[in-house]
Amino acid sequence: MYGGRENLDAIYFLKRFNEVCYERFPGIMTIAEESTAWPGVTRPTYLGGLGFGFKWNMGWMHDFLQYMSLDPIYRRYHHGNITFSLLYAFQENFILVLSHDEVVYGKRSLLSKMPGDEWQKFANLRMFLAWMYGHPGKKLLFMGSEFGQLNEWNHDVGLDWHLAQLPRHDGLRRLAQHLNYVYKSEPALWQLDDTYEGFDWIDFHDADNSVVSFLRKSRDGDMVAFVVNATPQVRYNYRLGVPESGFWREIINTDAETYGGSNVGNYGGVHSENVPWMAREHSILIHLPPLATVAFKLER
Helix, strand or coil: CCCCCCCHHHHHHHHHHHHHHHHHCCCCCCEECCCCCCCCCCCCHHHCCCCCCEEECHHHHHHHHHHHHCCHHHHHHHHHHHCHHHHCCCCCCEEEEECHHHHCCCCCCHHHHCCCCHHHHHHHHHHHHHHHHHCCCEEEECCCCCCCCCCCCCCCCCCCHHHHHCHHHHHHHHHHHHHHHHHHHCHHHCCCCCCHHHEEEEECCCCCCCEEEEEEECCCCCEEEEEEECCCCCEEEEEEEECCCCEEEEEEECCCHHHCCCCCCCCCEEECECCCECCECEEEEEEECCCEEEEEEEEC
16 A cells, blocks of 8 residues: 555564564564565564564575585685675574575485585584584574484484484584583673674685684673684694783684594693784684684683
């Protein structure tokens, strides 16, 4: 009746649905599996939004899975795939979604999407999962992906739980367990998920090495620095700019031997140096394992 093409009755229904649900059942979540650019899906209805609690981040899923499927030698030419999501990450309350839709109908399991030999497939998936936990947004991981299900999901049969008894699959399972623990215990990873106050790029320009680095921050000033090395080449003595001096304790390393990695690491953490780098007053000298994500928490 206003000359547009929107279904006004459907919009009213969704708004009223969310209002009634949140009013009558405090603490619930409504999540929109929505893949268009419709504005304000998770904005409150009194501000003109649809009132959903969260929205699936289909753009992040598409860009990152496409990037992860590439042979690492070509990833430098697709660096924008892994930085673009931060241009819109705080426009909605997003969920980073790796759902059943990504592991059915010939799309292959997450592990099977990864390039390289068996070792590299597992390393890529470990790197990807830790990267996902560091990226702003809530997390959704479909069952089986946490231990490296090889086959696609089939609703007629159970998961291949026996795989969890094999060392590499069990290592992936232990990493997922550890990521959940770190995620719960570090407010910097979730407290300011919907605002730029909780995120800061350290460096997203290093396409030649396929390395990205960023900070996650809590309200109380806790900081966790994530560094991703998306190639199989170990990068020794990689200098990383950091905002404050102190001991940066290594709290995540997906290349750890206990997860099935090659055990390249930083011996528990590194002390900062008064060497300005990446437009920051201090820096740390770290070793970046192959196809891995590492994270450091500042201990003042």
